[in-house]
Amino acid sequence: MRGLAALGLILWAGLVLAAPCPSGWRVEAFQPPKLVWATAQVAFPVEVTNTGDQPWSSQTSDHVSYHWRDLSGQVLVWDGDRSELGGTVNPGETQLVLVRVRVPREPGVYLLELAMVREQVCWYPPPSGRARLAQVRVLPRLPFLVGGLGLFTGLLSLVVWKGRRWASWLVPVCTVLWLAAFAWVVGQVVVVAAGRVGPPMPVGMLWAGGCLLSLALILLPARWWPRAATVLAFLAVVLAFADTLYLRFFGSIVSFLAWQGAGQLGQVWDSVRSLAKPQDLWFAVLGFCSLFLWFWPRWQEQWPFWPRFLRQAALAGVLLAAGWPVVVAVRGVLRDVQGAQVFSYTMRMQELGVWGLHLLDAARTWKEAVGEGLAPEERRQIRNFFAQRARTTPASGPAFGRFAGYNLVLLQVESLQNFVVGLEVNGQEVTPFLNSLRRRGLYFSWVFDQTNQGRSSDGEFIALNSQHPLGEGAVAFRRAGNRFMALPNVLRSRGYSTLSAHAFERGFWNRAVLHPAYGFERSFFRRELGPGEVIGWGLADGVFLERVLPKLQEARQPFFAFLITLGLHHPFDEFPEGRKSLKLPDLGDPALANYLQAMRYVDGALAAFFEGLAGAGLADRTVVALYGDHEAGFPLQAPLANLLRIQWSPQQLTALRRVPFFIVTPDASLAGEVDEVGGQVDIAPTLLHLLGVPRPSWFVGRALIPGRQGFAALPDGSGADNQLLWVEPFQACAERLSLQGREKSACQPLREAVAVELAASRAVVEHDLLPEIAGP
Template sequence: MDKSNVLFLNFLDVIFFIVCVTFKILVYGKHLETGHMKFVSLFIPTIASVMIIVSISLFFNTGARSRMLYIFNIVISSFIVSDIIYFRYFKDIISLPVLANGFQLGAVKSSVSSLMNIKDFLYFFDIAFIVPFINRYVRQYGSNVFPDYKLPVVMLLLLFGVVLDFKSFYGLSREQPRLLSTMYNKVYITRKLGVLNYHCLDIYNSVSANITKLVPDSEKKIDEINTFIDNNKSDGKSLKGSAEGKNLIMIQVEALQEFVMGASVNGQEITPNLNRWARRSEYFNNFYYQVAAGGTSDAEFMTNNSLYPASAGSAYFLYSGNRFHAMPENFKKKGYSTAAFHAFRENFWNRNIMYKKFGFDTFYGEKSYRGNEIIGMGLSDRSFLNQSLIKLDSMKSPYYAFLITLTSHFPYDQVNKYGNFDVGSLNGTFLGNYLKAIHYTDQQLGMFLDSLDERGTLKNSVVVLYGDHYAVPKDRGNQLLKFLNINSTSDVNWEKLQKVPLLVHFPDESVKGVNNTYGGEMDVYPTVCNLFNLPEKDMLGKDLFNPINQRVIFRNGSFIDKNYYYSSGDNVYYSMKTGKKAAENDRLRKEKENVLDQLGYSDYILKHNVMDKLKK
């Protein structure tokens, strides 16, 4: 047998690892491609990271080398499959803080399983059926060829991989100077550097963040945050104190998206009750969800604190030891009684701890309700809202009551329990199931609000109702676009669909109409403070009735206003009027920097727990 054949057979495990793992990572990259980035651009950082692993494995003898590569193959494939499943729902890449919160998935098994695709597990095909035979052959027949050249070859391969990787990292750091340290856009990093480099960077930054917590606070940074907060406050001239002394009933509705408002299917209104109450309220039609990995918990975190979600993982877990100046505490200082209502497990999303931190007097969780009707994840919205009415009646006025619904939770697979709402040709589809679920929730909310009205409660109460996050993930987006007769699949059109309803109902309907102000969940708390004449402090959002700007910032660094949408995932600006790409100019570049500053301020407040060190 000639030397070339000997070389090939002795290093068959190495060659297969390089080819197969590189192929897997590139195919995985295709899942993240949007058309703005070329698939082949991933090849250089991918082959670089693969060669670094290979070079390290070559230091060992044949048996140890093949086992090491086999383990790396399993780990890499596991990351790929986990990332794909996570990306389908969250449109983000999994990270260490998310994994640390992973036990929460135990309560939403149906949601996770519905995101899985049998094709995902093809990434493990080689591990199960090919690699074991290759490794067995190499260990049995392989020999330690060319021992004299082993070290130079290994060092050359390692240098090759490191240089190529450094070039990729350096190029990205020049293009987006703060991206690698802040990790504010994990999808973009993965698209540019590959899955291996991303997860290594994630591990490094997660460890570094924990070390950074030990560093003393920076007075300069705190002064900078205080200056921003001062400049960000509105004059509060409109509706200042108009709800002072009234009750606040705030309702966070699971997966309520704005596109269902006013829409019909098969000749029937999808949300007739919410449509009716929107006409009796101030309705914000450009209100966006701003959640990240924390999902529903992020929404309630923002509306009660006006701080951004954690850059990775859930703030409810990562910062449960922090001090907050939350809405319930603010109301309590004004003599209000406060309570949170959510008929799910009390420790889910760490609510039993965080609600105390926020200043809620009482948390009515799963144990406070009779489980007499279960739909999906837990108690039906009908039973939850009916039982909550009784609990509200017992609250001492004035009060702040915060309610979270549950039945319309993804994956909307309890169609037989939602009633007989006929969605026509959409029957049996994902979108059709969602419309049935949200129609059911609309019925229950209608009865709840009508009951409050009949009891006379609304004469002395402000009701704030909003959706927490999206209902239709992008991989099911074609059904939604077809339903809405939208032909273009542009990023701008998709982003415009990421609105959730916000309605504010005033006593005697003294204020009502359609409000076109651009806002998001960060802006609820400052708006409430102005209406109820509460101290407005330590908030990064804006008062929606007195906005000094109408920019909505998302956790990944994207932002939107009435003129432009910036997609950080592609580093592209779009005109909101034409939907076409717009060139970056000095103003837009400054806007992008301001967005990153604000996200950085929120991260600093949370990571260093400096809330009490900010201005009172």
Template sequence: MKQQLKPISISLLIYIAFVILIGWKLTWFSNQSDTLFSQYGIIEMFKRLFNFFINDASFSPLREGILLVSFGAIILVSFWTIFLKFRQQLIALLVLDFVLSFIILADAIYFRYFEDLISSAVLLQIKQMSSLGSSVGDLFSWKDFLLFADVLLFTALLIVFFKKVQLKKNANPALRLATGLLAGAAGAWLFFYPLHDFVQKGGAYLFDKTLSSMRVYEVTGLFGFHGFDTYKYLDEYVLNKKEVSAKDRKDAKQWFDDKTKEKVVQTLYEGKAAGKNLIMVQLEAYQSFVIDKKVNGQEITPNLNKLKKESLYFNDIHHQTASGRTSDAEFSANTSLYPLATGSAYVRFPRNEYDSLPYILKENGYDTAAFHAYKPGFWNRYIVYPNLGFNEFHSIEDFDEGEQVGWAIGDESFLTQSADKMKDMKDPFYSFLIALTSHYPYTMPAKYQTLDIDDVGDVNLRNYLQSVHYVDQAIGTFIEKLKKDGLWENSVVVFYGDHDTGYMQSKTPSTIFANEEGDQLGELEVKDGIPLFMHVPGVEGKEIDKAGGQIDIMPTLLHLFGLEKKNYHHIGNNLLDGKEGSVVFRYGSVKTDSYYYKSSYDLKLQNGTCYDINTRQTVSVDTCKPLYDTSVEELSISDDVIFGNLVEQWHKTEK
């Protein structure tokens, strides 16, 4: 009997060491993402498990964190190694150690930039990640590779001692099988019972809608998320391709019909841009905290500060992007719909039809073109743009070779060359330009580092300020070019930011620099804040203090151009109508002119935080319930429109 127990005991000890080691790596990821791994220590957890089994205590406190599901997932992906003979088990565990460590590290690196996890939809965009080049490299720290220290050590030991690493007798196959099955059953319980308890207490919505990868992670753990995400992708796109139900289609149509019936507010701005050209420029990672800001007596954005006085400037606008980042911003600005929770609509649904801005302007006799000095295949733009209604797409191949600043030719050259190309367009026209120089990691050639800011923040903030200062100079050159070419006085010119810097986490030097209020609400407000300028010939400059987002850009422009009265399918609102402002963020948070609701990862109302913007204090979350209900409804409607390609269906029935 001892001869049988010894080999299985050694095998189990090695296996337990593996489980603990991977568990430690998951706690490392939890620290990296500032998420809760366990509310209790190991000893306290076992005490509570004992009370649950013996004294019928509540299980819910055990779900405060992801310790149970995380260890359950580790066991579920590895218990089969116990079935193997000793040396085979060592090799299998070593391979698993490498694979699981790689997944943990990849998610950590991705989270540092996107504050999200790598989903199946994101993997479809992997070529976008490869184009990030040095940007990805800058997200790494040498300490990250300590995750693989054990893999290298054990690989070396296994190579040296491979022939010696064996027992005189392997455990009885039946004993290995029974032990492995018992471990698998324990893993299944640890993983599935917490999920069962969560679903039983009303959590099924989280898996039905999947509004956020991080919200799923907060319940399933890292490996559990990837398992669920893979299952969901295969179910929706391979086995049972997701279809929007007839009821959801009907509800969505009714929602838009009701919105259309709302009384249109007449304003002094309506039709002021009728017949004008539209030139809209999306600025890379441009945030509103730099506008009118001085550092060591120097204006960071002198040209935009000047433009602000001559334009409609919206001072409470926020980006609404998710993992699609830049593509999400241009998608929302041109369709007035929300981006997807995971992945980019450009990649997942590149041939969808929308009531887009270029489509509408084209219907009204406009020539349309998009300009971006980068690869045409990036974010599927060469496929998406014709479907959106752009007649032409000028990508990197269409621009003269110029000085590379950042990813491509500098914004000054890009903008002036684009202005030259506009002279060949038919009036009136819509030109959509995507600037690129101020892209992460914001490192600029020394000759363009013209701000004296060596004593400001950290290197990340200093690099960012130098890059946006350069782009501001490029904008000044661009405006002068438009004036010289006679385009300025006959064009509405729009500038807005696409997303945040990536450095706006709590208490970072960038957030501290931006947050003049110095409180927690201030952190939330500056984190997603972006500038929005609309220069309209003949309209005096005015600063408009109203909460809004990128989905509101298009309805506002349609109002200015006098084209908003048709039954278009837009979720955004006209920022000029004088009504209460509101902006819904992709992951459930909502800001109005009066309140800010910060959603929790589990998307439960009671677990969020509600701020009164006037007093800057927290109030009962029930105060923010209407905001919460709005976010859930609007995000769901938008997702149904995209997943079901509903606009195309509605266009067919309207003809």
């Protein structure tokens, strides 16, 4: 278990000896832009000279990088993006490097420090020559974007009102021009307000999307265009605001399928409200700008029908020609075989723009609705994937079947993220009971959260079905009619009775429909569990678990019970004072403090539940497992970074996406930490392994057996194995344990394995292929 960590350190030490740290370098020219836009990605040339005694090259993983500091010199971002040298630089040689820099999100004055790094070895010592520090002012985009649009709207309104007497055609032309420009600005505002850092979206694609939106006006009489444009613009603002909130939480735009969960908006309103920020008031300003057109004069066209028709047809042709590039780009994505493996629409944002993404979403949704399904070759590839997976995961090992015939209790704990396990604040353990389980049972410390937009429903779907969630939307709504062959069904076929319990409404995440389909014979929700103390949305975890114990005592043995706690849910804005037991300092974020209090409370509730099992005489014949349903949703900003004493980096973001997984058995000798990499898809196979049930051939996951080659595929295309970590959105490769950067090529096999697994699993869910994969 720990051997891999020691092996990693030995290999790292060997690499250090093989490639010592370079001794010197000099900056010849370093002149970054003095003014940059927040969240942008900028590039500028830098000349560096090798003054050391060894060459720099891609073979030794040498890169130019940077650090961001505040004016006092304190580091804000240490691990900047890497820029390639472009070839081998021998001692004494000078190289011109194009340095790419991601600009901070917040406006202000910063110090940009040029740096060089030899990956996994060291950061170069400070350079000689010209200063490596430059002062950069980061400007906010939103005031300029929205203010510019307001000025444009005012000027255009003036032109329309002043010129309507001598050129009536100004009204329709200006209306079309304004709507296209409005859509262009709104598309930019979405990216900036959502905090997406990266290269700017293509201006042409944003403009093309705006022209396609304006094309809708052609279907109406011209005299209605100004007011129709007002309505379209207002709807665009509403959609853009929804996209912004969705991007902040899920990292994706709001798809057509995501609206299927709109009925739950009332229950999650606090979470939605917590995502809003003061800068979102710019959307209100945009809405106000759209009202100007409502008061534009109507175009009183006196021309005969055919000339009027020809003029509108000509205008439609111009708009279609201007918008055609985004249509061509969307068609290319749909036809591209690799396009089917795009893990998130947001990954196409730099290519298509916001409106192009919505067009792609609409096209894909329509294609799915009227499509013919998978081609025979695609079905063959999927069957081969599962057949190969079955051959490489035999039912064997010393722990296989050790607890055959035992009861199984599986707890899904709301928002339980791995960093709280073992965390101490001011000498206080946040989760003392879970900490004790690390010695009392098996603790899997490198299990990744693999949920996507379905959040908690994805968590239970993955854990019970050993399949990946959909790339867009939630299985709970999109594929509730599938033929599932989940863990409860498998255990029922082995003579187990099955039950589930959740202290909230039965309709939430469509559980009243899904749980019977998963194979649960009985389910207990708010109505069956009765009233009691409420924390957050439903019964407090302590009350909930206390109410469930009699149900377990009454169940026919062996039984499988799936228990879903609710606890304190995102946004963690309130927690009862009487339930707070930690004495916390000012963490800089009240929500984070409430989250830690909630984790301490649920920790105590779990301790009481384990005692209750023992008191009921069930502990000696019951395997108890628990896991976190998904990460808590805290951004890696100052409060969390200071609490965990870490710094922001792409690989750190991904490494934090872990949830604890515990298994406690009646055999006290089966205990210790397992640090092989896995995901939530591995939970069901691991539990079946202990119960002596062979892994079903349709499961994606594999039993988390110490010493196996670990692997986890994440919904955005990122992934990890026991050695490496791949971060798809940032195209970053790193060592799993040290998080030191590696060449992208080192992660290429991992990246390909992630793509293959996600594509196969999602196809099974999308096309309801489980019976075909399982066979007769």
